Amino acid sequence: xxxxxxxxxxxxxRKMTQEDFAKLFHVTRQTVSNWENEKSYPDIKTLVxxxxxFDISLDRILKEDxxxxxxxDGYRFYKKVFMGLITGIVILGIFxxxxxxxxxxxxxxxxxxxxxxGFTNEYIDEDLIERYQGFxxxxxxxxxxxxxxxxxxxxxxxxxxxxxxARKGNKDLTIIVDRNRKIKLALYLNGGNIEIDESGNIxxxxxxxxxxxxxxxxxxxxxxxxxxxxxxxxxWDSINE
Numbered sequence: 101x102x103x104x105x106x107x108x109x110x111x112x113x114r115k116m117t118q119e120d121f122a123k124l125f126h127v128t129r130q131t132v133s134n135w136e137n138e139k140s141y142p143d144i145k146t147l148v149x150x151x152x153x154f155d156i157s158l159d160r161i162l163k164e165d166x167x168x169x170x171x172x173d174g175y176r177f178y179k180k181v182f183m184g185l186i187t188g189i190v191i192l193g194i195f196x197x198x199x200x201x202x203x204x205x206x207x208x209x210x211x212x213x214x215x216x217x218g219f220t221n222e223y224i225d226e227d228l229i230e231r232y233q234g235f236x237x238x239x240x241x242x243x244x245x246x247x248x249x250x251x252x253x254x255x256x257x258x259x260x261x262x263x264x265x266a267r268k269g270n271k272d273l274t275i276i277v278d279r280n281r282k283i284k285l286a287l288y289l290n291g292g293n294i295e296i297d298e299s300g301n302i303x304x305x306x307x308x309x310x311x312x313x314x315x316x317x318x319x320x321x322x323x324x325x326x327x328x329x330x331x332x333x334x335x336w337d338s339i340n341e
Contacts, residue, residue: 217338266332
């Protein structure tokens with residue numbers, strides 16, 4: 101005799117309605133109806149309560165209703181899978197939250213260094229916005245020192261250094277300090293750039309024409325260029341330390 105037949109038999113013997121039976125075990129009448137029609141089965145806790153309430157051996161119920169036992173085992177299996185999935189999602193969410201928190205802290209710390217070094221990206225004057233092109237900027241003695249915001253998002257880790265530009269005049273003199281702290285002097289008036297060291301000496305081989313142009317520029321403006329290089333490197337160190 102399966103559990104459905106046992107419940108029906110109990111009710112008939114005790115002249116109970118499905119509603120009466122449902123109240124005993126804190127379920128709905130529809131739930132009892134489903135049990136009796138084998139659309140669903142009581143859980144283990146309810147089976148124990150039925151066994152105790154009506155003095156029916158739990159062993160008898162389980163042995164006689166193998167179909168229900170298989171269903172219960174299936175429920176338990178899927179419950180474990182479901183709980184494992186939920187646990188995995190929770191763990192993933194925790195680690196995801198930690199990762200996002202680290203990224204946001206790193207991002208804030210990264211740009212705080214730029215701001216603490218005297219740069220700003222808040223400009224009231226529209227001419228300044230156009231001149232600085234949305235970069236973090238610091239102007240000293242007629243020289244614009246610019247930090248390019250990174251394309252990296254707030255939720256991505258970033259270990260790369262900032263680039264730094266130093267511009268004077270109508271962009272005729274631009275010094276670039278790259279992520280590796282190498283210096284390049286851009287010759288916008290003649291198209292192209294050269295790489296120089298901290299002393300303002302040319303690094304690498306250039307064409308004859310370009311070499312003459314570069315040497316002439318350095319000769320005429322070396323006293324002007326070297327202090328800008330020193331300051332650019334100092335600022336680069338302060339934002340990338």
